[in-house]
Each structure stands twice: as C-alpha cells, then as structure tokens.
Amino acid sequence: MTREKKLKVTIDSRKLEVRSSITILEAARESDVYIPSLCTLKHLPSYGACRLCIVEVDGLRGYPTSCTTPIEEGMVIRTDTAELRSLRQEILKLLLSEHPASCLFCEEHDECKEFQGTIRKVGVTTGCRYCPNDARCELQEITEKVGLTETSYPVYYRGFPVEKHDPFYDRDYNLCILCGRCVRVCNSVRLNGTLSFKQRGKLTTIGPAFDRTHLEAGCEFCGACVSVCPTGALSTKVAKWYGKPDSRVATTCLYCPAGCRLELQVKNNEVIDVLPDYDSPVDQGLICVKGRFAIPEYVVSPERLGTPSRLTPVGYEVISWDQAIDEATERLGGAGPEDSLVMVSPQLSNEDLFVVQQFTRQVLGSDIMISSMMVDLGNDLVPFLELVTNGSTFDAIEGARGILTVGFDSTYGYSPVGTRIKKAAQEGAVLVTLGACDSNLDMLSETAFQTDPSRWAEFMGTLTDCCAKGGKGKTKAPKEWAGDIERISRAFSDSSINVLVVGPQAIFSPGRQEVFEKVRALRDKLGWKVIVAHPYTNLLGMLAMGAFPGVKPGELLKDDGVSVAMDLPVIDLTKRKKVVYLIGEGRFDIIPDCDYLIYQNGLPPASSRRPDLILPAGLFTESSGTTTNGEGRVLAIEKATEPFMDAKPDWWILSRIAEKANKGRVKYKDVAAIRAAIRKQVKGFYSGRKPLEFVRINAEETTKWLKRAPKQEGQSRVGNNPSYRGIPLARVVAGMKVIDEWVNTSLLSDKEAQ
Template identity: 35%
Template sequence: FCGACVSVCPTGALADKSSKWDGKPDGMEVSTCPFCSIGCQIELHHKDGKLSKVYPSHDAEINDGQLCVRGRFSMPEATHHHERAKKPMLKRGKYFREVTWSEAQEEVAGKLKGLKPEEFLMLVSGDLTNESLFSAQKFVRSCLSGNSIDSTARLALPGGLGLWTKLFSLPISIKGIAESDAIIAVGLDSRFYFSVVGVQIRRALKHGAKLLTIDARDSNLGRYTDHRLQPMPGQEGILLNAVAGCLSGKKTHLKTIAKHGGMDEDAAKKAIDRINAGANLSVIIGPTVFEYSDTVELLDAIFALAKRKNTNFMPLYHGSNVRGAVELGAFGELLPGGVPSKGPGISLADLMTGKKRPKVLYLVGQAPFLERPDCEYLISQDIYYPPFPIDAFLPAASFAEAGGSLTNIEGRVQELVKIETPPEGAVTGYVRPDWQIFSDLSKKLDCGALGYRNAGDILKEIHEAVPGFPAKPDREPRRLKAESKLTVEKRNDPPAGKGEFLLIVEPAGFQHRGTDLSSVVEGLGELALEQGVRLNPDDLAQLGVEPGGRITITVDGVEVTASTKADGDCPAKVIYCSRPSNFGGLKECKNLEPLYHLKSNPIHVDVKVT
C-alpha cells in the first residue's frame, strides 16, 4: 500500500490518520525523503509551524508523484512521537537528569580532552545529512587527532568500501529504468521497499520492455515478468553470472540457467535472446543478494555486464545517505573524497568483537547494540534514547528541524528543507542540528576547525575538499571515481551447518538513525513486517504451528526461539529473518541475536516446535 489513493481522493473521504484533524495546511515545501537511498522528492505540508503530512512531489527525475508506504505515512509520527527525546541529559549518581546545554557540553568536552586516538570511537549514522557527516569526521580528525570514526552504514555495504566505490562509479539512473528495453531484476520485491523502482519497472513494461526476474521468493515483480528464474536462496549470483555469460555470447551458460533456475534450455535461450535484443538494459539488485556469504559470481556478473554498452545499474541498499558517508570520509580508513587515510583507528568491528575497548564511545544517530557496549563513558546524540544505559544524551534535531542535504544512490545532492523551528523551552525541548553540536563542542575543546555559522558554510567547504561535490544542492547525477586502493571483498563461503531448513538473514529496512520506525509509527508497528521469522504456510502446517506461534531454531549448536509469520512468498523449507543495524525501540530482538552473527548466509538449521 503506497497511499496513492489517499493523495488523489477527490472527496476527502480518505485521509492520513496522523493528520486527519489538522485542517488545511498553512503551507508546503518541496524536500527530500530522509528514509532511503532513492531520494524521492516530497511535499512537506505544515500547520502551525509543525509537519502535518507528506505527499509525493511530481518530480520527473525520480519518483514522479509516487512514494512508498514508509515515505508517505511515517514522517509526522517519526518526528513527533511522544517518546521523542528533546533535552540534554547527564547521569548523576543512579539517576539520569535534565541539564542545560552548557552543562552537557562542559562534561562531554571534559571527557574528550586529552584522549589518545586509541581511547575514543565515534559511530555515525548513514542517515545524517552531508553537512553533519562532514562535520563529524572533521571533529574526530581535527579536534581529537585520530581516525576513530565508523558507521553502521558499513553494514549496508557488504563487500566493503572498495566494492561500493566501484559500484557508485557505474551508470546509475532511476529514470533510466523506465527508458529501458530490457530489465534484469535480482532479489527485489518492491511492495514495501524501493517502491518507486517497481513503478519505473512497470512503466518500462508498458512501453514494451522485457523483464527477467531472478528471485528465490515469489516477489511482486513475478506478476509482471516475462521470464522468471527461481533459484535456491544464495544462488542468485550464479544465475546472474550465467545470464551475463549468455549475453556476451557464451551459450554454454544455458545449462547453468536450466540447472539452477527452474527453466529448460529452450526457454532459457528464448529469455536470453529477448533480453539481448534490448538496446538499453537495466540491472537492478536488491540488498539481500549482496548479503550472501558467497558473492564471487554475483560480482563477476556485475562487472561483466558493466562492459556492455547502454547498461544502467541499480545496486540497492538501505540508508538515506550511505553514499554521502562514503564520499565524505565517515570511515576510519577513508578521508573525504575517497582518499585512503594513513591508518584507521578503532572500528565498529573492533568494538563488536572485543578486540579493542574505547574509554569514550560517542554514538551519533546510532544504537547498534542490544546492551550497553564496553566503555567507560557513553555519549548518545540522537532524536530518541538508545535501548541501553548511557552517561550523556545530546538531543539532535530531526530531518524536519535541521535542514541540509542528502546524497542519493545516483549521486544527486538534494536539499532537505527545514520546516520546523520550535522555540526552545521546557515543552518544546532544546534540539540542535548534529553539525551545530559538533561545532559547539569543538569550541569547548579549544579547536577552531569547526567554526560554522550554518549548513551552507559546510557545503561550501565540502565542495573545496571533495572533487566534483557541488557547493550547493545540485540534482545532477554524479558517477563516483572508483578508489583502486580499496579492497573489494569477494566472499566464497557456501552454506554452512546441518539441518532440514535453510535460514536467510536479510537487512532490515524500516530504520532511521538509531531507531526502528515500527516502534514510533503505529501503522508500521501493526504490520510488523520485520519482526520474528517468516516461513511458507505449508511448512508451518507440517510443523503443527499456527501463524504467530513459536519455533526453536538450532544453529551452530545454539537454540533460538522466535515467533513466526506465514509468508506464501517464501520457498519451502526456507526461513527468512530481518537483521536490524540499530536496535532503538526494538524490545523483542534479544533472543534473536545469535542469528545476526552466523558463519554463513544462508545457513542450514534444524527447526522444532517450541
């Protein structure tokens, strides 16, 4: 459900639930959706100085009047939820108490002063604006003299930064999908994620384009496809590589397609001939496919297809400004402009594995832990509290209160318009943009490197530091220069484990900053699309489990109990589970934690009734 019917309803009988009593808006601003990498243009309607509702903008370049369910309905609740944290807080003895900004800054700066580079780590969200990401890395490198900065955006880019700088250097065009003569879609279901991509595919089909889908599941695109290949989960890359080989004239790959895709050789040849006849090809790859632990053939296929003329790519990932994080150096090993640093500091992996322990951990729009991580002093800077105890909380402005810019998957630097300017007070709170918090802290540390007056000053500095980055929002697509010194991580690990079922862990998509949107957006919470585990209804019936009942999954000798959802799109004997990158608002994930750190993906598991 995308909400298009609500947008076009001529009588007002259909209305947004969260704003149905707001009346006629006072005004509207065109902005950018802050929830995913597509960067749809949206109309932010405001009433009495507050965001009221969101409509899609009729932008011909990206979404052309369409939005997904998340972008259409989630924004007012995400920024106005009653649990929104809006005041500086410090731990005082056993209690967490409200303090002034000055008190919070003094204590945080005092904890940061004199730290050695190996005693500190900052984790930043891939949902921050370009201005805040650049300020964050500059704060760490200029004020704390180290490279100890990392991001869960790294989790959205499996294969490493070297792979994704190469992928971002390929031709990427959302509009180009609709102009294609042939489309290959791998592991994509566009009902709830990347809906605009699905719309562009259907537009191409209306103009006579041919669609080949490669998906283990019965995706919504299967309803429209001309040719469907349905491999076992984890083998999508094998099929894409075989298709790439056939398109380059190697007919021997037809046997591979027939073996793994559930299609005889004659049908496979017909499908390849139709795709090959298209002058303009689009290759779209969903996030789950990149998550597999065997990606050799997938990557070989992508770079083989990249040699084909007039080929457009769409390597999809979760996170609204992950590409911005890569370009602006929000990783220890990478400086702004994609230049390798002299040496990374502490990383998220170091912290997760216990390899290193920072004295001070600074989370900016991040909550990638279920429990408090091991450190002496923990700072959280976000719009909601994390799900574990902290020592200091710095309230950040939301997307509606901050403004700035975001970089979408195509490299467009698009404006995020500020439409709320709440007066500071006991009721409205004391929120500040992330970049401003860094700038204020730098002054407390006697560091003059971040003397910014506004977001525009930062964007101009980014323009000077990063080749090809615009000095102001510019919606022209940009191809990133691939950094050859970064390693492309090709993994070649087949499914491990023993058991009758195959478990696939895929990245969760309904997240923003450190919070899961299902915890603050009522409708997403009711859908519960990413909670529990999903199985084919026939498998549940054979197990004697009702939908919503619990099963026990044995993986690597560990038993995990999970609630179930019946999903007719799942293949037989296959279980799907979503892995959050942040745990804010998620109270029932603790028991699933062993599933987030597996030897392989997919992995064989045993299942029994709880």
C-alpha cells in the same frame, strides 16, 4: 531545440496564444481562466466523468467537456455563460444527491465553523463539520464558485460502513463522488492495479476486487489515492483531524537513497502530513509508504528526546546544554585518539557529515569513523562500493529493453525504481525477477524465478554464459532452469540496453560475494547497466565529505586529480574503548565495550543498553542541509519546523564541543558557514545556484583506496543484523496503530529472503 507551436484561440472574448497538443481545460488554466472540474488532475489522463468542465465552442454541437477536447487553431470558447452556470449547478446537485451536503447550504455555516470544531472527531461523516477534509475539500470550493446555494434533490445517504481495518488511511465511501481519480492514479500512474469500480448503480463503490482487503490485494500504501481524492472519502489516520495546514515546505526524504521530493504539510510548528511532488525530476511523485505516512509519527513521536540527560545510579538526570557540553568535552578529551571511537549514521546530511569528519580529525585527533555499513558488509565492502560508485542513474530503466532484478521488491521502498520497471515492462521490455519469494514486480515479469538466495549466483552465472553466446547453444543450467534461461538469454541478447537491479535481499544474503562477482561480469563482459538499491541513504555524501576512515573531503570525486595515499586504518571492534560517540541512528549490537557511551539522536536507542550521556538532536525536518542520493544528485533538505523542545542540530552540538575544547577551526554559526567551508575543500560540490547538482564519485580511485585496506578485525563476513535498512522502520512507524503481524513480516523482517 524545436520551438513548440502556438495556436491562436479566443477564450471568453480574450485573444490568446496557447500551446498545441493540450486540451481546452489545460489551455484555460494556463491562461488563468477558471473552469470547475472534479475528476481532472494534472498528472492523470483525461477522463470526462464529472461533466462540470463543460464549455461552449463555436462550431461544436452541445457542451463538450473541456478536459477531453483538444485545443485547435481559431477556436472561440466560452466558459461562463448563463446556460453553462445553470447546467453546472444541475450537475453538481446530482453529485451532491449521494453526498452529505446540508452544511454546504446552511445559513449558519460561518458560526458553525467557528464554534463547533470539537464535534469533528467522529466515526461517520454526515456534514461538513464532521468531515476530515473540511476546509480542504474541492467539493466545498466548487460549490461556492459555481454559485450553488441550495439543492432540490433529496440527499441519499448510502450507509456504507467506514473502513478502518487497513493501516495508514481510512475510507468512508459515503463521501465518494465516483470521480475515478483514485482508480486512475493507482492503475495509470502507480501501475499497481489495486483499486477498481465495484458493483453497479447506487451500490457502486471503489476498492480491491472480490472484497479483499488492501493488504490482501497487494496495496503498496503509497497514499497516491489519498492525495488525489477531492473529498474526505480517503483520509490519513494521523492527519485527518488537523484541518488545513498553515504552510507547505518542499524537502527531500531521507529514508532511502532514492531522494524523493516531499511536500511537508505544517501546522502549529508540527509536520501533520506529507504529499508527493509530481513535478520532481527525481521521483515524479512516486514516493513510498515511508515517505508518505511515516514522517509525522517519526518526527513528532512521543518518545522524542527533548533535553540533554546523563545516567546516574538512580536513572537519567536532566541537565543543561552547558553541562552536557562540558561533560562530553571532558570525556572525549580524556580518552585520547586511540581510546575513542566515533560512529556515524549514513542518514546524516552532507553538512553534518562534513562537520563530523572535521570534529573527529581536528578535535579528537583520530581518523576512526565507522558506520553500520562497514560492519554490515564486512569484507564485501570493496565490491559493494565498486558497484555503487559505478552505478547507473534511475532513468536508465526508461530506455531498457531487458531488465533483471535480483532480490528486489519495491513495495515499501525504492518506488521510483519499481514504478519505472513496471512501466518499461508494460511498454514491452523483457522483465525477469530473481528472488526468494513473491515480489510486486512478478505480475509483469516474463519469468519470475523463486529460489534460495544461495543459488542466485549460480543462476546469474549461467545467464551470463548463455547471453555471451547470444542465447544460442545448450546450457549447463539445472534442468528446472534450462529451458527458461535459454529463452530469456535470447531475449536479453536481442535487447540493445539491459539493466540489472540489485536489491537489499541480495546485498544482505549469505552468498552476496558471489552475487557481486556475477553482477560485475554482466556489467563488464556484456555491457549491462547496474543499479544498486542499497539502504544507506547518504552513502555517496559520506564518501564526498570524507566521513570515512582514510578519506579526506573531495578526495574521491572525479576530475579532482588527488591521488589517494592513505590506507583504511584497522578498526578493532573487539577492543574496549574509553569513549564511544554515536551520532544518529545506528546499531547498538556492534558498539564495542566502552567506559562511556555518548548518544546523539532525536529518539532513544532501540536497545536495552543505556547511554551514559544523551544529546538530543534535531531531525531532518528541523534543520536545513543537503543530501546526495543514489544517483549522485545533491538535493536540498529544507527546515520545516523549529526543533523539538531543546533539541539542536548535529553540527551545532559538535561545534560547541569543539569550541569548548579550544578547537576553533570547527566552529560554525549556521549551515551557510558549513557550505562555505565545504566549497573550499570539495571543489564544485555544491554551488547553490542549481536545484540539482551531480556528485561524481571516482569509482577507480575508490577501489584502489579500498584494496589497500587490511581486513577489519571484529567484522563479520555477513552483517550481524541484516534487518538494518537505514533508519529502522520500527522507528518510522513508531506510535502508529498498525497491525503488528503485518509490520513485522512485511516491513521489518527478512523472513522472505531466507
């Protein structure tokens, strides 16, 4: 590896060695030299708008902005002279002339902060105590460090109305200093182009063009603009009044298999906000609306289950954990292996899934563990898993010169994949989208095909035939496609690397079996790379942990050398059971008739069917563990808060039931003990020494194992509830004051795929 060249410079009389190809500001920050700046951000291109980062450089005229001036060998730089301090104070005064700032210079600032906290929750910000960003505002910090104690200019309040009509965050552009961060992150990082500067002079503001709402302008509500705003101009609806968090905890999002890294903002043992991690190697901070805004409302929902309870003729009765464990043990013990059924959520952590399979096999003596995925996909489970386990990692998109998406839209999910596709298209890759309606990728596509899902397989088959001929010769495609398919097939044939992204609309379409066949043809015949954007968060973890019928822990991992001999047992969902044990989020419409239903989760079921026993479980912010994302990376889940009321982790509940049933092998005192057990059975799965481990599922062995399996009775060919997307988004946005029509049509339903 080539060693990066170092340059010798002098900053404030200190002789330093700094990296080449960086700016003066970056060099100063890496050397712990403070230079104020409001428009610069680490992951944004240099801009030079606020002018606060001016410095003196020998040999250069005037006062160059350090954020736009490249570092050079031998530079002599001064960052804190009397002249610079005077200029910065004058610049800051000008910035504050259109920003409510009287409290920044008030002599009673400290007393006000201590005794007037209750006046903060007002609609319009006119002073720092009224500001939702108070104590977190970069303007406050810079005012103090620059040494500004008064302003000689009158403060002009622009009188813009506070915009509250869009979901998730509010906008008060009376606090905007026009630093441009939000515009640049929307255009340069998220590649969405929703925001721009509007009007001129004192009327200048920021927002979608032509006075459209953010919804109308195609905003993805990723919250990147809110995260980079240095003032209180942009603030989340839920977290705006909590103030500065007590701590930050890095964890992994469990809303989809992308596995985005999140920074949870914690205060008073509650998650109050979530920020992206732009240094994450998985997602580069490109989180979606669910990861950015939904978690606080989800984990602190007013509907949270906090105590065990059982159903009586007059309603639910609150009971102790000892009573609940006794009740569950008695019911499960009296049912027997054939009359009990365990239903498990793919959102659970690897550790919880490992304990689930141990509990089912060793305590219940059964191998019947099903998830909603098995019913959603029915007889198409084999080709689906074959595609998933042979899938490529997300970085395959970065080198692609041709990209085809089928039924994929990254507006409200899989943002790391969608943004990579946008970037590749901007850099010259041929992008073709195939869907039933508009998607957020259409604007950058070479051609956007919109047709009924029943014709997607026909389109893909014709494209495969044309690409196999090198894009030459006539095609048998329908007339409305013929010219376009010939043109794009030539482009794909000229491309060295092509990537196919299969989205949820294709996975849950009526013709998915034929679509899966065409995907395999493009992969096997033409060497295309395939990414399956499915909704089952920890699917690879389920396979690796053996939380699947007929699969033991580690049995399907590559290089294991274990041959799969067990067939998938027949699971008849039409047969009545004595006990059904549902662990985590799941579909109540697929639960077979039963005498007794045990429900273990953090929120009540989204169904009119009432469980007989409710065991409150902690959510992913309340327990440590790991998850395996769609690329096969093992990612850490960190505990951020204590469990809600008397809720317990899933593994704890299962361990206590096993202990009560005198099954000592399923007895764990903490997550570390579970990981030790996993390492014994799943060789090399998680060492804990590396931040990212890859799990390689053996696709060949998986396919052999599945093909032995008889068809499942009681399963539909097409999922009964295609709106199931991992954790139902109705739960994700529970309690949020969001436009119902928008939530129903844009996030929860599948009308656009019909």
